[in-house]
Amino acid sequence: xxxxxxxxxxxILAGVFVVVALFNRLLPHRGDFLAILGxxxxxxxxxxxxxxxxxxxxxxxxxxxxxxxxxxxxxxxGHDFFTIQFSxxxxxxxxxMLVVVSFVALMVMLYSVGYMHGxxxxxxxxALLAFFTAAMLTLVISGNLIQLYLAWEGVGLASYLLIGFxxxxxxxxxxxxxxxxxxxxxxVGLLIGIILLWRATGSFDIQTIIAAARSGAIDETYLTVAMxxxxxxxxxxxxxxxxxVWLPDAMEGxxxxxxxxxxxxxxxxxxxxxxxxxPVFAEVLVARDVVLYVGLLTAVMAATMALVENDIKRVLAYxxxxxxxxxxxxxxxxxxxxxxxxxxxxxxxKSLLFLGSGSVIHATEHQTVxxxxxxxxxxxxxxxxxxxxxxxxxxxxxxxxxxxxxxILVAVNEGAAxxxxxxxxxxxxxxxxxxxxxxxxxxxxEPKNQHAFEHAHESPPPMLGPLVILAAxxxxxxxxxxxxxGRALGFAGGIGEILYLSSPHHFEFNAMLAxxxxxxxxxxxxxxxxxWSGTAxxxxxxxxxxxxxxxxxxxxxxxxxxxxxxxxxxILGLAGVVAWFDKRVVNETGVDGGAQLLGFFGYRLxxxxxxxxxxxALAMAVGLTAIVLVAFGRQ
Amino acid sequence: MFDRxxxxxxxxxxxxxxxxxxxxxxxxVLVVLLALLxxxxxxxxxxxFWLDATVVLLGALGAVFLRNLVHAALALIxxxxxxxxxxxLLANEFLALVQILVYGGGVVILLIFGxxxxxxxxxxxxxxxSQKPFAFGIAAILGGLFVAAVxxxxxxxxxxxxxxxxxxxxxxxxxxxxxxxLVAVLLDIALTGAFVNARRSxxxxxxxxxxxxxxxxx
Amino acid sequence: MIPIENFLLLAAVxxxxxxYGVLARRSAILILISVELMLAGAAINFVTFATYLDPVGFxxxxxxxxxxxxxxxxxxxALGIVLRIFRERQTVNxxxxxxxxx
Numbered sequence: 001x002x003x004x005x006x007x008x009x010x011x012i013l014a015g016v017f018v019v020v021a022l023f024n025r026l027l028p029h030r031g032d033f034l035a036i037l038g039x040x041x042x043x044x045x046x047x048x049x050x051x052x053x054x055x056x057x058x059x060x061x062x063x064x065x066x067x068x069x070x071x072x073x074x075x076x077x078g079h080d081f082f083t084i085q086f087s088x089x090x091x092x093x094x095x096x097m098l099v100v101v102s103f104v105a106l107m108v109m110l111y112s113v114g115y116m117h118g119x120x121x122x123x124x125x126x127a128l129l130a131f132f133t134a135a136m137l138t139l140v141i142s143g144n145l146i147q148l149y150l151a152w153e154g155v156g157l158a159s160y161l162l163i164g165f166x167x168x169x170x171x172x173x174x175x176x177x178x179x180x181x182x183x184x185x186x187x188v189g190l191l192i193g194i195i196l197l198w199r200a201t202g203s204f205d206i207q208t209i210i211a212a213a214r215s216g217a218i219d220e221t222y223l224t225v226a227m228x229x230x231x232x233x234x235x236x237x238x239x240x241x242x243x244x245v246w247l248p249d250a251m252e253g254x255x256x257x258x259x260x261x262x263x264x265x266x267x268x269x270x271x272x273x274x275x276x277x278x279p280v281f282a283e284v285l286v287a288r289d290v291v292l293y294v295g296l297l298t299a300v301m302a303a304t305m306a307l308v309e310n311d312i313k314r315v316l317a318y319x320x321x322x323x324x325x326x327x328x329x330x331x332x333x334x335x336x337x338x339x340x341x342x343x344x345x346x347x348x349x350k351s352l353l354f355l356g357s358g359s360v361i362h363a364t365e366h367q368t369v370x371x372x373x374x375x376x377x378x379x380x381x382x383x384x385x386x387x388x389x390x391x392x393x394x395x396x397x398x399x400x401x402x403x404x405x406x407x408i409l410v411a412v413n414e415g416a417a418x419x420x421x422x423x424x425x426x427x428x429x430x431x432x433x434x435x436x437x438x439x440x441x442x443x444x445x446e447p448k449n450q451h452a453f454e455h456a457h458e459s460p461p462p463m464l465g466p467l468v469i470l471a472a473x474x475x476x477x478x479x480x481x482x483x484x485x486g487r488a489l490g491f492a493g494g495i496g497e498i499l500y501l502s503s504p505h506h507f508e509f510n511a512m513l514a515x516x517x518x519x520x521x522x523x524x525x526x527x528x529x530x531x532w533s534g535t536a537x538x539x540x541x542x543x544x545x546x547x548x549x550x551x552x553x554x555x556x557x558x559x560x561x562x563x564x565x566x567x568x569x570x571i572l573g574l575a576g577v578v579a580w581f582d583k584r585v586v587n588e589t590g591v592d593g594g595a596q597l598l599g600f601f602g603y604r605l606x607x608x609x610x611x612x613x614x615x616x617a618l619a620m621a622v623g624l625t626a627i628v629l630v631a632f633g634r635q
Numbered sequence: 636m637f638d639r640x641x642x643x644x645x646x647x648x649x650x651x652x653x654x655x656x657x658x659x660x661x662x663x664v665l666v667v668l669l670a671l672l673x674x675x676x677x678x679x680x681x682x683x684f685w686l687d688a689t690v691v692l693l694g695a696l697g698a699v700f701l702r703n704l705v706h707a708a709l710a711l712i713x714x715x716x717x718x719x720x721x722x723x724l725l726a727n728e729f730l731a732l733v734q735i736l737v738y739g740g741g742v743v744i745l746l747i748f749g750x751x752x753x754x755x756x757x758x759x760x761x762x763x764x765s766q767k768p769f770a771f772g773i774a775a776i777l778g779g780l781f782v783a784a785v786x787x788x789x790x791x792x793x794x795x796x797x798x799x800x801x802x803x804x805x806x807x808x809x810x811x812x813x814x815x816x817l818v819a820v821l822l823d824i825a826l827t828g829a830f831v832n833a834r835r836s837x838x839x840x841x842x843x844x845x846x847x848x849x850x851x852x853x
Numbered sequence: 854m855i856p857i858e859n860f861l862l863l864a865a866v867x868x869x870x871x872x873y874g875v876l877a878r879r880s881a882i883l884i885l886i887s888v889e890l891m892l893a894g895a896a897i898n899f900v901t902f903a904t905y906l907d908p909v910g911f912x913x914x915x916x917x918x919x920x921x922x923x924x925x926x927x928x929x930x931a932l933g934i935v936l937r938i939f940r941e942r943q944t945v946n947x948x949x950x951x952x953x954x955x
Contacts, residue, residue, distance in 0.1 A: 611954025613947045618766055618876050621773045628780050684855050688863050695867055695890050699874030704883065711886050714867075718893045721863070724855065725904045727914055730896075730921075737921050742889065742928050749882050749932045753939045770876030778869025785861040793857050796908030803914065811915050818922050825926035829933030 002052035003067040003090040006141045009045055009098070012038050013134035017127050024123025032113055035126040039106045039133065046102045053095050067091070068143055068207060084204060087143030093275055096340050097140035100347040101265045105133040107466040108260040111355050114462035115256050115362055125165065125254070132158035136265050140272060144204040145194045148273075152190070152237070155266045156183055162261060163253040175249035182246040186236015190273075193229030196222070206276060213280040220284060227280060227287040230273060231294075238270030238324045241298040245559055247321055251313040255358030258313060263320050263354050264347035271327045271343055278336045292332020296420060299325030301557060303430040307437065308553040310368045312357045315438050319393065320350055322431065326408050329424060335411030342408055345400035345477050349392035352470035356386035359459040359467065360442060364452040369441035371449040378456040381464050383443045385471035390439045392474040394432035395521045397514070403478030406517055410510050428517055429524040436528030445532075653709075656693075664689050684724055691717035704750050712743050726797040860901040868894030881935045881945040885928060892924045 016038035020031040027034065071086040109129055116125055135154030142148035164176030198204055200222060201212040213223055234240070239247035250262050261267070274281065274291060281288045299322045306318035323346050330339035359382040360375060361367045376383040392399035395406070405428055413421045447453035458464070555561065668682045677685075690713055697710030715738040722731035807815060867890055874887025896917040903913025939945050 609954055611951030613950070614766060614876060614879070618769055618773065621770075621777070621872065621876055625773055625777050625780070628777065632780055632784060678854070681855050681859075684859055688859070691863065692866060692870070695870040698886050698890060699870055699878065699883075704880060707883055707886060711889060714890060714893065718897060721860065721897055722900055722917075725860065725897075725900045727900055727904060730900060730914060730917055733918060733921055734896075737925050738889070741925055745928055745932055746882060746886060749885075749935060752936055753882065753945045767877045770873050773876065774869045774873035777872055778865055781865035781868065782862055785858055785865055790857050790905070793854070793905045794908055795854055795904055796911075798904065798911050798914055803911070806911065807915055807918070814919065818919055822922065822926045825930045829929045832930070832933035833936045 003049055003056070004069050004088075006049060006088050006090055006094075006098070006137075007069075007071065009042050009102070009141070010134040010137040012042055012045075013130045013137065017131040017134060020123055020130060021127035024127060027123070030123030030126070032109075032122065032126045035130045036106075036109050036113070038130060039102070039109050042133070042137070043102045043106050046098050049090070049098060050095060053090070053092075068205075070143075074146075084146045085144055086147055087205070088141045089143035089206065090141060093272065093336075093340060094140050096344055097268075097272055098137065100268075100344055101133065101136050101140065104264040104347050104351050105129070105136075105260055107351065107470055108256045108355070111259075111358070111463050111466040112254075112256045114460045115358055116254060121165070125162075128158055128161055128165075129257075129260070132162065132261060132266070136269070139269055142206075144206060145197065145209070146204045148206070149187075149191060149194060152233070152269065153187065155261070155269060156180065156187065156237070159183075159250070159261050159266055162257040163250045165253055165257065169252070172252040175246075175252040179246040179250045182243050183236040186233045186243050189229040189231075189236070190233020193226045193233065196226040196229065200226070210277065210279050213283055216283075223280065224284045224287050227277065227284050228290060230277060231287065231291055234270030234273045235294060236270070237273075238267050238328070239298075239321050240270070240294050240324065240328060241301060242559065244298060244302065244321050245556070245563060248309075248314045248317045248556075251311070251317050255313065255354060255361060258317070259351040259354030259358065262317065263350040267320060267324060268327070268343050268347070271324065271331065271339055274328065274331045275336050275339055278331060278334075281331070282334060288332050288334065290332075291328050292416060292420070295325045295328025295330075295332055296423060297325070298322070299329060299427045300423060300430075303427050303434065305553050305556055306434040307430065308550055310370055312360065312367050312369060312372075312438065312442060313354070315434060316350070316353050316357060319353075319431065319434065322427065323350065323393075326405065326424070326427075329416075329420070330408040330411050333408075333411045333415035333420075335408065335415060338404070338407035338411045341481060342401075342404035345392070345404040345474070348470055348477050349389045349399075349401055349474035352385060352389040352467065352474050353393065355463070355467055355470065356382055356389060359463055360386075362459055362463070363456040364449075365455070366449065366452045369438065371452050372442045372447070373445045373449075374443070374447040374453060375456060376443040378453065379443075379458045381458060382467065385467040386443065387439060388471040389474050390435045392478075394435045394525060395428055395517055396432075396525070397518050398475070398478075400474050400476070400478035402514075402517075402521075403481050406510075406514050407481070409513055409517055413510070413513060425517060425520055429520040432521040432524035433528045436525045437532050440528065440532045660693060661686075661689065680724065684721075687717050687720040687724065690714075691721065705747075708743065708746050708750060711746070712739065715739060715743065726795060727803075729798070729800055729803050857901060857905045860897060864894045864897040864901065866894075867891075867897065879946050879948050881938070881947055882932075884947065885931055885935075889924060889928070892920055896920045 016035055020027070020034055024031040067088075067090045069088045069090075071088065073083055074086050075084040076082070109126070112125065112129070116122055119125060132155060135151045135158055139148060139151035139155060142151055160176050160180040163179050164173050166172045167176070194204070197209050200218045201209050203209060203212075212218060218226075236243045247262060247267065251258055253262070281291065302318045302322035302325060306315050306322065309315045309318060323342070327339040327342050327346075330336075330342065357367070359379065360372065363379060363382075364372060364375070366372060388399070392401035395402045409421065409425060409428070412424055459467075552558070665686065668677070668685055671677045672679065672682050694710045694712070694714030694717060698707050698714060701707045701710055715734065719731040719734040719739075722728075722734055871887045871890030871892075871894060874890060875884055878884050878887060899913040899917040899920065901913075903911040903915075903917070907913060935945055938950060942950065944950070
């Protein structure tokens with residue numbers, strides 16, 4: 001099992017999906033063990049791929065351009081006009097994604113065994129998880145854009161089905177629809193971008209396109225437009241402004257799904273896409289700047305909204321949006337590695353936080369901080385792991401998030417204007433602030449709902465196991481960036497060397513900046529502690545302190561209202577015009593009018609049918625004579 | 636049955652009128668033809684042909700223009716007999732014989748029976764359809780086309796050859812055996828169909844004569 | 854010898870007269886009579902060609918025989934139909950038999 005055979009990974013899970021989806025009622029435990037065994041196999045195979053990758057790297061025969069394996073021609077039109085090939089492509093970015101996706105998926109599946117126990121559609125749930133993971137793995141190993149797009153829609157479908165998993169609940173169905181349609185807006189851009197790139201290069205192969213773009217064969221404006229359209233797709237999938245509105249609503253799905261799809265894997269597909277095309281983005285700086293500023297705006301907006309949100313999962317969702325914004329800022333600053341590193345660590349600590357919140361919800365059946373509080377006394381392990389995740393998110397030193405966030409700040413400091421750095425650093429402080437608020441209001445202080453508190457209990461081992469493992473990783477995952485650790489793992493020059501292959505940067509550790517961010521993070525935690533700890537009524541102080549600002553944030557900058565108004569006024573108005581056109585012009589004039597015209601002529605012409613035989617005979621005679629005349633005239 | 640036939644009251648008149656018409660048309664034609672014969676402009680067979688053609692055409696015109704149904708049927712007889720004469724002129728005695736047997740003996744009787752069994756006795760005079768002018772125009776154009784085609788064509792060397800009975804029979808029952816059988820089947824089906832169609836109902840077999848008559852003919 | 858045109862012209866005129874009768878007459882039986890005229894014209898044509906142009910095979914004469922036979926069958930069948938119509942509608946006027954109109 002090496003880099004050439006990565007197609008096996010999604011194939012296993014696709015098979016699992018089919019078997020579990022069709023036969024889960026016949027299988028013991030609804031087939032969950034099949035999904036987990038398949039996932040274990042995938043993780044083992046990913047480890048082999050990783051070893052192969054490391055071996056190739058150490059052995060010096062690693063191709064920095066990646067391993068491109070042509071599979072087969074799927075569709076050919078014309079001689080060489082249009083060919084869609086299936087191929088797999090593995091390079092360092094792919095390997096990172098493979099590790100993240102397979103590992104988090106395994107953790108989530110193990111966790112789900114406890115969390116989803118007793119659900120009526122338990123088997124279908126695991127089938128969908130397998131389907132999602134298969135699509136996600138296909139996405140990251142795709143060698144060409146059409147294949148990538150198929151997988152891209154596949155994960156979108158899985159996301160839709162899993163957000164709407166509790167479809168009996170109207171909000172869940174609405175949220176699923178919203179997520180699907182919002183990401184679809186971006187996907188249209190992505191598809192147009194793919195077509196534009198194909199027009200310019202005649203190929204769907206990603207590496208061919210990148211090479212063509214770098215050689216300057218494509219007009220710069222054209223390339224900028226194409227890249228911006230690709231970024232539109234990425235922004236839709238990764239919930240960037242202005243398409244971020246679906247992700248908080250997506251929390252209607254089961255919590256493990258939020259951890260897997262809406263924190264660790266699917267939402268980073270956009271980051272992956274932009275990272276994959278980073279050599280091209282380096283050519284078109286306008287597009288790269290758009291990525292930077294959209295990411296920055298998203299990071300700030302989402303962080304501020306997270307400050308006032310009371311639903312645990314929604315806080316985490318805003319946090320995810322914000323952190324994705326960080327990754328895009330890094331990409332916009334040209335630091336692919338920083339983005340991928342943050343993606344890597346974020347996957348662990350954010351899925352940890354989601355699974356922790358799932359544990360809380362499982363125990364108390366409440367998910368707003370107004371009903372929670374003081375849970376540390378009932379759920380010590382959950383609390384501990386959640387705090388670890390929170391520290392990682394807040395960027396406290398030695399935890400994973402610290403290293404990666406710091407990398408981003410370093411990259412921004414070098415690659416972008418100073419205000420960008422300042423705002424981003426401030427946003428990092430906001431991150432620490434809302435994380436502190438969340439943890440304090442959930443696990444510390446006094447219980448606000450005594451009944452829920454008494455009902456609470458520590459979660460069962462299948463749920464705690466993944467929490468502990470992920471907490472450990474959230475603590476140490478950042479160390480891989482250190483050169484020494486990397487060398488100890490067998491990579492000469494550290495892992496950073498590998499990740500930086502496509503980019504001239506090296507992992508850097510700027511002590512001054514690190515100190516600054518540490519101060520910001522710890523300071524923010526201190527402020528939060530001082531502000532929110534203690535009694536219950538302190539939780540709502542912000543609302544009284546600045547009501548207008550609070551209202552603005554609670555209403556999510558009125559983005560949802562704006563979209564709703566847009567839909568009500570503009571889209572429904574347009575739909576009315578179209579409906580009128582369809583009704584009056586197409587239907588009544590075109591279809592009915594044609595029928596009436598025919599009916600009119602039919603009514604008039606029917607009197608030709610007199611029923612009198614001599615009339616028919618005369619008509620035949622006229623025809624016969626005409627034929628004879630023609631035949632005679634032609635001689 | 637014969638008292639229902641409109642003949643007795645009209646028979647004399649039609650004979651007289653027909654005789655006068657035949658005389659009026661026939662005598663001048665005969666005179667002209669005899670003159671041409673004597674003047675050696677035509678041969679004797681041609682004279683016979685023209686006389687016969689006169690009969691045929693007069694009969695045909697009578698069949699389509701006479702307003703009395705029975706008169707029209709009688710005019711048809713003249714035409715059919717004349718056609719038998721044409722067959723004789725064409726040196727085919729067998730067909731002339733068949734023509735007289737089948738038409739004169741069968742078809743015309745059948746037609747007159749049809750006339751009698753319908754309302755011919757109540758209303759023997761019929762008016763023609765309103766599309767008569769169109770019919771005349773079309774028939775004239777078509778006939779003109781045929782005439783023009785005949786005159787226009789070059790018929791090449793012509794030999795008039797007698798068709799002997801023996802050869803005709805051999806040809807008919809050796810080379811055309813399958814068509815003959817098919818025609819026999821066709822006749823059978825047609826007679827059955829006519830019988831079924833004309834039968835009044837299951838308890839009355841009044842229309843049987845139609846079938847028997849046709850059967851006797853073949 | 855009588856020229857071939859004579860017979861052909863006679864046949865053509867006979868056919869045209871019958872054609873006129875079929876189109877112009879209203880009584881079903883008179884239409885049948887007119888059809889007989891057309892068939893006679895066709896038969897004359899067949900025999901003429903057989904006698905003048907095909908002295909060995911004289912297929913035309915055989916066909917004329919078939920024409921006569923089929924004409925007999927046709928008359929028999931058609932008269933059956935006419936009688937049926939007459940019984941149903943008390944008329945053989947084809948203008949009045951128009952149940953198949955609009």
